[in-house]
Amino acid sequence: MPPVAQEGNCLIYRGSNFLKQRLVLSCLSGKPVKITQIRSEDEQAPGLREYEISLIRLLDKLTNGTKIELNPAGTSVMFSPGLLHGGQLQHDCCVQRGIGYYLDVLIALGPFCKMPLQCNLRGVTNSKDSPSVDHIKGAALSLLKRFILVDEGLELRVVRRGVAPLGGGEIFFGCPVRKSLRAIQFQQQGMVKRIRGTVYACKVSPAMANRTVEVAKGCMLKFLPDVYIYTDQNRGKMSGNSPGFGICLVAETTDGVCFATDCISNTQEEAQTPSIPEDLGKEVAMRLLDEIYRGGCCDSSYQWLAALFMALGQKHVSKFLTGALSTYTVHFLQHLRDFFSVTFKLENPEAEDDEDDERGAQKVLMTCVGIGYTNISKRVI
């Protein structure tokens, strides 16, 4: 989805998909972006959804000097970004999407703020449509850590859990600021050495959690003895507003790469049959194995983050090994080219001499030259 047109600095896009990508890149590049024809075909509900408005609000809070113009129908939005400010933030996320949707933005923008980010987000901590908070904690933070080197001040804490549809959960995210990111060459994914996980049950019987653990662990033990799954049983205020349970598994390799997957039970509103814990446990295990099969040096949901930080790195060659690119990443790479004019070289890594065992699926080696992005918001004394 290339930009439809470009007016001076401003990029013009069509459609609501990839709104988040575009806004994040716009904030970083300082280029205004205009998105038109948002769900204009949809007769019932044209225009921006509530969760997207909430995202724009969050960005407004995070930045200083941002100008947002919406047309009355909400089918077109003009976003001219200010400078990233950060600091202490409170945001009530829309319950239509999980907190993960919003947290992604903060992870991508956090290192480039003026002040260290300390943000409280309230809403749905675990949902199906976006990576859960546990997933992000497992996969995205380890990736972020690799780029910012020192992780002092980097924190993601689940204050309270709340599952869809009503949410009621809260998380705290703290992120330090950096002047620039270094170019990295990360081509060794290592071997999976341990599997950790979290099972949570809110307003449902604790037995659900235990049953899930049993199956998930059973599957994983066939591959690795080091499996440990924590149970997070919540009740009362700490369990949010709706019932549900779910599981998140994180696999860590010898080189510190983390793969994560999560699964959550069906909600009451959905017409589907209620989830059976055993099925859930099996599904999450299969998905984790799938993820391990795809491999690479980052979780497949956060290939885009790796690509972003590579592109923003210093003006040197960065290399990063990933599994097969997800559709989202493909579009993200296109957007990176639009905003930063960074083109990645994508190729299959050469087989090493002493590498004789196929480890999972074919990998992709992303190579690029960073644009030498520096944090222009931070104050120097």
Place this chain on the structure above:
Amino acid sequence: MADDVGQDKRKQHRARQSGVKADKKKLKTKKDANQKEPELTARQRNPKAFAINSAQRAERNFRRKEDLTAKKQHIPVVDQTPDEPPPVLIAVVGPPKVGKTTLINNLIKSFTRTNVTEIRGPITIVTSKKRRITLLECNNDINSMIDVAKCADLVLLLCDASYGFEMEIFEFLNICQVHGMPKIMGVLTHLDMIKNTKQLRKRKKELKHRFWTEVYDGAKLFYLSGLLHGEYLRNEIKNLGRFISVMKFRPLQWRGAHSYLLVDRMEDVTNTDTVRRNPKCDREVVLYGYVRGVPLKQEHMVHIAGLGDARIDELSVIPDPCPLPGTEKKRSLLEKERLLYAPMSGVGGIVYDKDAVYIELQGSHSHKEKTAEATEQEALVSKLIDKKSTMDEQIEQQEFRLFSDAAPIKSKDFKSDDEASGSDDEAEADDSGLDAASSDEEDEFAAKDWRGESSDEEQDAEQDSEDASSGDEEYQSLTDMKGGDEESDESDDEESRILASNMSWKTNLAQKAQDAFLQRHSESRNLMRIVYGVYNQSERNKQEADEQGGDSDEELGGLFRVASKQQTELQKDKDIRDKEERCGFEYQGDATRDWLSDENKLLIKNCFVTGKWKASEDAENLLKLDDMSDNDSEVYGDFEDLETGAQHSGKPKNDDDAEKEVAPESADASLGKRRMTRVEEENLTKTELMAKKMKLKAKFDAEYDNSGEKGEEEGRITGDHGFYDDLKAEAQKQSELNKSEFAHLDNELRIQIEGYRAGLYVRLGFNNLPAEFVDNFDASYPVLVGALNMTEENVGYVNCKVKKHRWYKKILKTGDPLIVSMGWRRFQTVAIYAKVEDNFRQRYLKYTPNHVTCSMTFWGPITPQNTGFLALQTVRQDQEEMKRLGFRIAATGCVTELDKSSQIMKKLKLVGHPFKIYKNTAFVKDMFNSSLEVAKFEGAKIKTVSGIRGQIKKAHHTPEGSYRATFEDKILLSDIVFCRTWFTVDVPRFYAPVTTLLLPPAEKSQWQGMKTLGQLKRERAIKNEAQPDSMYTEITRKPKIFRPLVIPKALQRALPYKDKPKLGPENPRTALERVAVINSPYEQKVSKMMKMIETNYKDKRFRQRKETQQRMKKFKATKRAEEASKMKRQKELRKKVSRAISKVRNKNNN
């Protein structure tokens, strides 16, 4: 780079063969030869002399040494110079009449043996096999000086020795310091004006030391002793040339982060007709130059110094007009390789052939051929003039361009006319198709191609033929192999699956689809295409041509195909356009494999630590190696031989591996391959394992042993610099990676990924440049094109640390316009000064303080922090102004923060007066104008002059703007109430680039932007009325009259009688006569009695007192008499004693 110049081999020291020293040495060698162990060091011979006597001193020595080494260390910077660097930019700077042009002429002559009559604009010459230089003369305009300081690699700072350093030189040095110091070499000229040798020597020394204090101690200062036939001495010029060609440069921060180019050729390619119709229309301009700094990207904005920001509309590489000679081995340059490229200096028309560049020199040899060409040219020109009579200056340029072009001009089509004549390069022929075609068409194609990820499927068939022809780029060629692969790979897997049969891939519900997706998104052959579409220029052109051809040739079929393709793309676009945004990997249904089944398990078994490890990491393997090395120590003894031997034997083995790997891969099974390689692993021979082991051992030794051994040898304890060494090694590694990573890619793809790297000669096309730029073009003003990084094209509030220059005679006033040179830009803005207080509040300052830094905020381009800048109040070349000011640089500083809002505060004291007071509550007016204002200040602290503190409570209705306040005590109506607050000062949003390049040549140095208020007032003779408050007037103070003290009754009652206000008259004498009191007879009797008693008593007391006084008198008299007699006696006694003593003394003395 010392070996750049072939002859520059240092002469070896030749030891004396005869004489005393030689004899001594001979004796010594003889002695040494007799000794048994001749190679003993002093330490070994006499270890005691080197023993540590004092721990403290050893510690101090060690610390000193470490301090010295630490001082020398710099943070390692990744070296970014490309393999073929751009010419070194040498700027010749100095005040007028110091001999800049002569120096350039002489340098050119000494390098290329050519005379250049007129020096305008940069001149590039090849000086040695590996080095080119660009010479640039800087005129005496501060704008040019700034631009030159920003781009020069080496500055030759010329100075008239007979006159001494002039202000321009100091100004230029200051500019350099601010914008990242380039290498500076001083050159003293006019030395022959000083006749006296002693004087000359003194002068040289004086100037040298002055120069050193400005640059650094030991900076090179070159002497050109005088002129001979209007030229400098050849030897001196040659030496200078040598210095230049071996000079090394250190990377500068700003230039290490930005790309830039110095324009050495400019052309106007606007349609002549539009220019004829509107001479002031925006022009299409093409600029040429070598890319410097970091790689340049087309999408980035650029800033043309002295003009403003611009977007590059077209960027392409063209063959180097002044290439380095080939790589054949020879000592020096051939005559024909001593190239000179100076398109602006009238050195000649440049003619581009397909594969060569001819430069016409205005030497004697070119005159002969001129006749034939000239007639042709004249004919063409006259033809042109006939056709379009109103073209004015364009004609000249065209004439110039047409100089040796054989192709005749078609006057029908102005556009193509321009292309053929104007852009003068057939070398670009491959690009010209693109140029000619309208750009939106091209865009459309680009857009189309990367839109669909599945479009490749459809394109397959079409592109097969193309790809066969252009099969060289592996990324491009989307072979039909892919489809086949997919089928064969998956077929065996899929058969077992139930889902497989009825699923097409678009519905994407099956395992097959998932796998196909995985493969599509991980195979390198089409991955780039999936992501970026048709990214290659030539490929795109071809396709475009194909498409066009198809349109015309196959009438209906072709059209039909195009339409359907577009439709599917549109559909595809629509499909994803409004989907929900999800960052995860998509799962469709239960598409995951059943990983618990055995054949699937095999696929990922090795992803776990429980699986098979790599040979180099496997603990078992390593242990085995260890055992082996322990067993036969002889292998350990001389491992070097073994290692090399093993390496040699290992290589072919690996090659075999590779072949084996390739073969099965192309066939099909990945499983088979794995088995093969595992067999290999077990077959690892003993020697191979040994080799690996030794490699590891060597690595370990390198890390831990060497430093220790060396230290021991030296006999000193050395510090651990491992961290620094690691950093350095890392930077080195990164630099190598940067160079090698894309070296093997084809040039177009490389440029896509990397950008136009430094050293390439590029052509920059701009569409909308003002006509004045072309009309008023003056080659003696450098045109610097600097690329802007991300967000640098935006504007915002820039907060800087600034210090008024100590040589600048005035102080700077807040709100006065200031010309700032920062980054690539020069612009005028309005600055507000402030002082950062301890709590980081920025407090407004009206003037810059002297000798200390202060904070400055202005509205300007966003520039990264720590970028240096300098400020000027004017850039006009005004002699009087210069004389008055002496030094034009007003302030220097660096950027500290960027923001979209400013926080400069000014102290504000609001004053109010109470109008009603109830105990501790008071109503205050005059402080605010409306209740809304009051509402904003509710709860604010207030204070009276007498120091009673209080708080604003709430607005009061009348008068408007009054409010209720409470105080800690009752205040007086005469009190004044203050509210101390801070007031945000707005920074004016004024930002105007200095557009010197647009001015006509005569006014180029007279740019005048916004004037200061003072200037305007002086010009128009406006004098402000002085504020009456600010006038000095006589102070007359009225005596204060206090109101009488009123003590409340209740208080009076409580007071003791003594303090009670007496009700009687204040002055009894003036009091009224009292009323006569008539007593009753009894009372009279009593009072009479009482009076009598009183009188009696008084009389008695009077008498008693008198008696006492007399008694006291008598007593005192007797006392006094006694005392007197006593004193008398004592006196006599003392007299006697003294007399006796003096007698004795006299006696003794005598």
